[in-house]
Amino acid sequence: MRTRIKFCGLTRPGDVRLAVELGVDAIGLVFAAGGPRCLALDHAGALREAIPPMVTAVALFMDNPGSEVEAVVRRLRPDLLQFHGGEDDAFCRGFGLPFAKALAMGRGPGDAVNARKRYPSASAFVLDGHAPGEPGGRGERFDWSLVPGLGRPVLLAGGLSADNVGEAVRQVRPFAVDVSSGIESAPGVKDGGRMQRFIEEVRRADSNFAG
Ligand SMILES: O=C(O)c1ccccc1N[C@@H]1O[C@H](COP(=O)(O)O)[C@@H](O)[C@H]1O
Numbered sequence: 001m002r003t004r005i006k007f008c009g010l011t012r013p014g015d016v017r018l019a020v021e022l023g024v025d026a027i028g029l030v031f032a033a034g035g036p037r038c039l040a041l042d043h044a045g046a047l048r049e050a051i052p053p054m055v056t057a058v059a060l061f062m063d064n065p066g067s068e069v070e071a072v073v074r075r076l077r078p079d080l081l082q083f084h085g086g087e088d089d090a091f092c093r094g095f096g097l098p099f100a101k102a103l104a105m106g107r108g109p110g111d112a113v114n115a116r117k118r119y120p121s122a123s124a125f126v127l128d129g130h131a132p133g134e135p136g137g138r139g140e141r142f143d144w145s146l147v148p149g150l151g152r153p154v155l156l157a158g159g160l161s162a163d164n165v166g167e168a169v170r171q172v173r174p175f176a177v178d179v180s181s182g183i184e185s186a187p188g189v190k191d192g193g194r195m196q197r198f199i200e201e202v203r204r205a206d207s208n209f210a211g
Pocket residue numbers: 008009028030032035036037038060062084126128129135136137138139140157158159160178179180181182
């Protein structure tokens with residue numbers, strides 16, 4: 001099975017269009033407050049319009065109030081929600097959309113323990129490289145040998161780039177890979193060459209497993 005690819009934290013419609021042309025499976029729009037990729041709702045509307053049907057539109061949050069999540073859901077109609085903070089299962093499922101819950105793998109697999117029980121409604125888990133209690137999306141890789149069996153699709157994240165994603169796919173065989181900073185020339189500014197190389201490296205690794 002080919003590895004799905006999600007690009008996250010896009011802030012320019014041209015980057016979205018290029019990512020789609022290159023063949024990305026999912027695009028993440030960030031509403032986690034304070035970071036360089038955090039979008040205002042009006043601006044996010046223009047990005048959402050550039051995501052065509054059959055490419056998954058993901059809205060990413062980190063301990064946002066429910067009213068903000070609701071406003072994004074109403075306005076953008078994302079396909080999937082991604083939660084990166086301390087949100088519990090009841091909060092995450094409360095918006096009537098499938099969701100992926102991020103788990104902090106930066107200090108070992110602790111946050112993943114009982115994740116299936118803590119998040120029975122999660123459609124997938126994102127494994128990120130930050131430590132528990134710290135914000136994600138910081139380009140931090142973790143020890144991939146610690147990836148646990150979670151019984152749900154895993155999106156491998158944290159410090160991925162064209163230089164290491166092939167090794168990640170070969171070692172972990174995740175359902176998907178998720179990258180933000182590793183395809184940028186500056187925070188929030190995606191780089192066409194890096195996006196293209198990232199996808200090529202994933203496809204090259206996938207070809208090792210083609211039957
Ligand atoms: O992309 C962001 O700005 C972001 C902000 C807050 C939380 C998560 C964020 N992105 C997600 O973080 C991981 C790893 O990102 P990186 O490739 O290491 O920079 C990934 O799941 C992004 O979707």
